[in-house]
Amino acid sequence: MLELQLKPEEFALFRKYIYEKVGISLSDQKTTLVKGRLNKRVNQLGLTSFKEYYHYLIDDETGDELTFFVSAISTNVTSFFRETSQWTWLQGYLPQLATAKKEKKIRIWSAGCSSGEEPYTILMFLQNHLHDFESWDIKILATDISSKVLSRAIAGTYESKQVEQLPKDMVLKSFEKIKVDNEVKYQIKPFLKNKVLFRLYNLITDPFFFKNQFDMIFCRNVMIYFDDSNRHELIGKYTKLLPKGAPLFLGSSESLTTHRDSLKLLGSSIYQRL
Numbered sequence: 001m002l003e004l005q006l007k008p009e010e011f012a013l014f015r016k017y018i019y020e021k022v023g024i025s026l027s028d029q030k031t032t033l034v035k036g037r038l039n040k041r042v043n044q045l046g047l048t049s050f051k052e053y054y055h056y057l058i059d060d061e062t063g064d065e066l067t068f069f070v071s072a073i074s075t076n077v078t079s080f081f082r083e084t085s086q087w088t089w090l091q092g093y094l095p096q097l098a099t100a101k102k103e104k105k106i107r108i109w110s111a112g113c114s115s116g117e118e119p120y121t122i123l124m125f126l127q128n129h130l131h132d133f134e135s136w137d138i139k140i141l142a143t144d145i146s147s148k149v150l151s152r153a154i155a156g157t158y159e160s161k162q163v164e165q166l167p168k169d170m171v172l173k174s175f176e177k178i179k180v181d182n183e184v185k186y187q188i189k190p191f192l193k194n195k196v197l198f199r200l201y202n203l204i205t206d207p208f209f210f211k212n213q214f215d216m217i218f219c220r221n222v223m224i225y226f227d228d229s230n231r232h233e234l235i236g237k238y239t240k241l242l243p244k245g246a247p248l249f250l251g252s253s254e255s256l257t258t259h260r261d262s263l264k265l266l267g268s269s270i271y272q273r274l
């Protein structure tokens, strides 16, 4: 494989394009990472320089190469019941939400849902902790910029090592055990999957078309690559989509230094709309 050089002017082209397209802010320190992660791809495509690859990327109208690029330089890492303390908090909050509701209707947004573990966790959690779960009209909007992870989320099929760490009764209620190429896998049951609306959605460039507010928003471990300006703008938009008292969940390593007049920190990267 040809070891290509990533020139500063080439890196600058990628940086500008990726910032404008997905809001990911690549610092100079990321030069080695971009070079390392994309060298193989450029070779695979039979191209001979990063400049050629840049043109390949911007000319690709399908958006697939952008997905590839974003996946290569960022992470889609996720898991069921990630950030344990947030679920403990939610357990205490849920009765309050259920009592306050005039209609038995819950709307939640999992923004940056990756391969689906987060929206399905929300459903498993509600199934276990929301009194009279079946009688509620529950819809989760689950969005991601990557078509690759979204198709895995829609398939809803997971490795046994991911699922077997969940409580046994939860697995029984929520998954079908299936065999794929002689290997045991777990597929989320249709009655849960039908409550999720999966959509390809870019949080930075796509318009916020939402007519109604959400009862809670999860945007965990997504904004880590965004700069302050994009983060600020996005949080402002989330704020408008949350009614008073509703929670916004961020990743445990993320904290807000802005929007103090509209969002209050409750702990564990959970913010409440004031």
Ligand SMILES: C[S@@+](CC[C@H](N)C(=O)[O-])C[C@H]1O[C@@H](n2cnc3c(N)ncnc32)[C@H](O)[C@@H]1O
Pocket: 022, 023, 074, 075, 076, 077, 078, 079, 082, 111, 112, 113, 114, 115, 118, 143, 144, 145, 146, 149, 201, 202, 203, 204, 219, 220, 221, 222, 251
């Ligand atoms: C590390 S995963 C987090 C998944 C899940 N929220 C969690 O905490 O386990 C981050 C996800 O954000 C998505 N993402 C990154 N930039 C995005 C953007 N501009 N719009 C929408 N999704 C984005 C990535 O594709 C990735 O799947």
